[in-house]
Amino acid sequence: MKRAVAVAALLFATAALAQDSPDLRLCSDSSAVAASRDAACTRVIGSGRLPLPGVADAHFHRGVLRLRSAQVELALADFNEAIFFDPANAAAYSNRAVIWRRKGDNDRAIADLDKAIVLTPGDADLWLNRGSVWRTKGDVERAISDYSEAIRVNPKYALAYRFRAAAWQAKGEKKRAAADLDEARKLSPGN
Numbered sequence: 001m002k003r004a005v006a007v008a009a010l011l012f013a014t015a016a017l018a019q020d021s022p023d024l025r026l027c028s029d030s031s032a033v034a035a036s037r038d039a040a041c042t043r044v045i046g047s048g049r050l051p052l053p054g055v056a057d058a059h060f061h062r063g064v065l066r067l068r069s070a071q072v073e074l075a076l077a078d079f080n081e082a083i084f085f086d087p088a089n090a091a092a093y094s095n096r097a098v099i100w101r102r103k104g105d106n107d108r109a110i111a112d113l114d115k116a117i118v119l120t121p122g123d124a125d126l127w128l129n130r131g132s133v134w135r136t137k138g139d140v141e142r143a144i145s146d147y148s149e150a151i152r153v154n155p156k157y158a159l160a161y162r163f164r165a166a167a168w169q170a171k172g173e174k175k176r177a178a179a180d181l182d183e184a185r186k187l188s189p190g191n
Contacts, residue, residue, distance in 0.1 A: 023047070024054050027061045038065050045081075056085035060092050072099055090119035094126060101133060109133045124154035128163060135167060143167045158188035 026032055026040035041062035045055060063078030076099050082092040097112035113130040120126065131146030147164035150157055165180035184191070 021049075021054065024058060027058050034065050034069065038062055041065070052085045056082045056089060056092075059085065060089060060095075063092070063095060067095060067098065072102065075099060088119055090116040090123070090126075093119070094129070097129065097133075101136075106133050106137050110137075122153055124150040124157050124160065127153060128157070128160050131160075131163060131167075135163075135170075140167050140170050144171075156187050158184045158191065161187065162191075 021044065023040040023043045027037055027044055029037065041058040044058035045062070059078045059082040063075045063082060066072075066075035066078060076096065079092045079096040079099070082089050083096070086092070093112040093116040097109040097116070100106070100109035100112060110130060110133050113126055113133065116123070117126045117130065127146045127150035131143040131150065134140075134146060135143035144164055144167045147160050147167060150160040151164065154160070161180045161184035165177040165184065168174075168177035168180060
């Protein structure tokens with residue numbers, strides 16, 4: 001019993017440490033200057049003081065920063081670490097899929113999007129992104145299926161209707177393509 005209480009106290013203390021870490025807060029602050037955020041994330045990762053979720057978050061946020069600044073290999077390494085420390089981080093899988101797609105490795109991109117979708121099936125962007133990878137691979141049927149799921153998840157997702165329209169057009173289904181384009185225009189008249 002004493003051991004269980006000690007373990008619980010240790011877990012609580014490390015969780016509190018993660019929440020109280022100014023570097024972790026800066027690392028995840030999207031309004032802060034990128035260079036300051038990157039440095040804060042690097043300090044968190046190197047400190048060895050935070051529990052694994054804090055380290056996973058730091059790798060994830062630094063990966064996003066590095067992906068945005070076209071440091072693709074460094075971003076890939078950070079997303080790999082984020083997933084290692086937190087295998088339930090759907091956003092890390094999704095961002096790593098972006099890298100695989102940029103590298104032309106569509107199979108790995110789909111595998112990562114599959115994992116992200118299992119973790120967060122209600123994220124319409126994941127369905128749209130996987131549909132786009134299927135479309136790049138030439139599998140229009142799977143692309144349409146994923147775009148349709150994105151629309152089911154978010155019926156007001158104009159971009160999903162536009163992408164599905166393009167897929168219908170590629171199949172020669174002009175009436176379906178026109179219907180989807182009409183719906184996209186209704187949902188987003190400025191586009």
